[in-house]
Amino acid sequence: MPELPNELDGLSESIEVIDKQIVELLAQRAELTTKVGEYKSKSGSPIYVAEAEASIITSRKSEAKRQGVSPVLIEDLMRRIMRESYHTKSTEFLCTNPDIKKIVVVGGAGALGRIFVDLFKRSGYQVEVLEEGDWAQSESIFEGAGLVLVAVPIKLTEIIISRLTQLPRTCILADVTSTKQKPLTAMMKAHQGPVVGLHPMFGPDVPSLVKQVVVVCHGRETEQYEWLLQQIRNWGGILQQCDAKEHDDAMVFIQVMRHFCSFVFGSHLAGENPDLQQLISLSSPIYRLELGMVGRLFAQAPALYADIIFDNKDSVAMLTEFSVKFNQALALVENSDKEKFIQQFTKVSAWFGDYAKQSLVDSKQFLLKADDDRTLSEER
Structure with a gap:
């Protein structure tokens, strides 16, 4: 089939033309959304309206389905485009209280x-x-x-x-x-x-x-x-x-425990000293994301995270209780008690309820993005 390479070249050229048109359309859209953002800001209209964004995505997904294009792809694309449109640095905002002198x-x-x-x-x-x-x-x-x-x-x-x-x-x-x-x-x-x-x-x-x-x-x-x-x-x-107490109680779970666990995990990795690049290259998207969140912590100011963990009055009690739960779970592994592990797993799953199922759906987008970001340099 000697004509195949020429046909492939022609198809590739056509795709390149379309790709350039997509970039041109995105540039035109960005120009328009910048103007919309400036108008909203100066008029006092909210920059982000959840209902409006949801309506746009629903409409574009319906159009995609009629055109034989994946609605999931279009939703992902539209969310990325809209996120970019929100982040213009030139926007001036309406002053809600001009009487404030300083x-x-x-x-x-x-x-x-x-x-x-x-x-x-x-x-x-x-x-x-x-x-x-x-x-x-x-x-x-x-x-x-x-x-x-x-x-x-x-x-x-x-x-x-x-x-x-x-x-x-x-x-x-x-x-x-x-x-x-x-x-x-x-x-x-x-x-x-x-x-x-x-x-x-x-x-x-x-x-x-x-x-x-x-x-x-x-x-x-x-x-x-x-x-x-x-x-x-x-x-x-x-x-x-x-109220302030509710906030601080919640932050023990949202910030203190999360940051502390990342700190311990990172400390353990550093102590064991495995080949970090090999861990990255061998990891599936979910493990790369988890490793990336740990790495992110250690790219920031240590004093900030020390203050967050040490300043909350409930940190020691909650982290101590967590260590008890950790050791109890470790005992299941030491005793090869898979049945008890599955029982506890099922109990926790019931506590998360529908959120666990929704998390499974939502996380797919994160995982696809992580997979897209894998580079050739990671291949070994």
Whole structure:
């Protein structure tokens, strides 16, 4: 079949033309979504609306089915395209409270503080930053402030808050620490005006606040800082409200245990010293993801994770109980008690309920992405 190579070349050229058209269409779409984002931001409309996104995806999946294209592929593609459209750095946001004359971010030169400084400035507020060397001028810096946001390391938060006793009465005092009971108590003691505790559930590497969770723990005079919560919504953030104790109790499971387990796993790997590249190359997507999450921890500041683990008052008790469960599970393996293992497995599965089944579905997308990212350099 001598004509086959020429036919294949022709097909490849046609695919290349279509690929270029796809890129051109994506560029046109990005230009339009940028304009939509700018309009929404300036008008105060939310950047992200869950119902609208779901409607778009449902519609495109239906079209895909009619065209004989995989709806799963189209959903994956549309979610990726829309995620990219949310992350434009040029967007300016509507200022929800023009009466605020000044916002002071204590620790605004830090990684997390810089995010809020940037967002407030892009929303039209006058922003000043107070760092360690600026306390001699703190009186003039705080003068006229409508909001003081504390964004310093956990170990410094209460110390810094204790120095904020001369803020204007109507000034809002807020923090963005990953623990909430102690900072909120300290703020209520130091300041007689509006107080609110915030916990951004993201790191300093996020491209935007779209779909990012911010936990809100109310303190005092909630009506006075409603504009701040609306401002976060305008940035695309999702607010989850709970009291400070509920927050700290949840963080033991969400942060402390997860980070501690990753730390121990990483420490064990380093101690055993296996060939890391071989582990990566031999791993299926799910194990590469798990290994990647452990590796991610050790690419970040150790002091941050030390503070998260050590500062929560319930850390020792919960981690001790976890070690008991670990040893009990280990005993099943030592005793070759597969039947008891299966019984416990079934019991835990029942506790997770439908979430386990949904997780199985949701994780497929993560695994496909991990598989796509496998490079030729990993082949050995």
